[in-house]
Amino acid sequence: MRNEKLTKSIAEGRVDTLFRLAKSRTLANMATDRLSRRYIGIAESIISHYRVGRNTHIKMEVCKKCKSILVPGMNCSVRLASNTGYRVILCICGEEKHLFYR
Numbered sequence: 001m002r003n004e005k006l007t008k009s010i011a012e013g014r015v016d017t018l019f020r021l022a023k024s025r026t027l028a029n030m031a032t033d034r035l036s037r038r039y040i041g042i043a044e045s046i047i048s049h050y051r052v053g054r055n056t057h058i059k060m061e062v063c064k065k066c067k068s069i070l071v072p073g074m075n076c077s078v079r080l081a082s083n084t085g086y087r088v089i090l091c092i093c094g095e096e097k098h099l100f101y102r
């Protein structure tokens with residue numbers, strides 16, 4: 001018998017741990033840290049396999065293209081588009097992320 005709830009809570013815990021490890025590595029080392037990107041890749045495969053709700057941290061703070069954690073002033077720049085009400089986060093790989101505020 002498979003306990004769906006327990007499986008999902010374990011998966012969410014692992015995603016959280018991987019994200020935390022990746023973030024601390026990104027902050028301690030440089031922007032182009034391969035291990036932290038690997039951690040994010042593993043976390044994303046756990047998310048899709050166990051169908052846990054996509055963690056908001058990962059959605060907001062990870063570049064879709066190069067899988068690096070976005071730290072303003074280090075590997076990305078942030079610009080506010082005031083007429084449309086979203087902020088544009090430009091990663092060093094060239095990928096743009098648009099997040100709405102209010």
Ligand SMILES: [Zn+2]
Binds near residue numbers: 064066068094
């Ligand atoms: Zn990127």
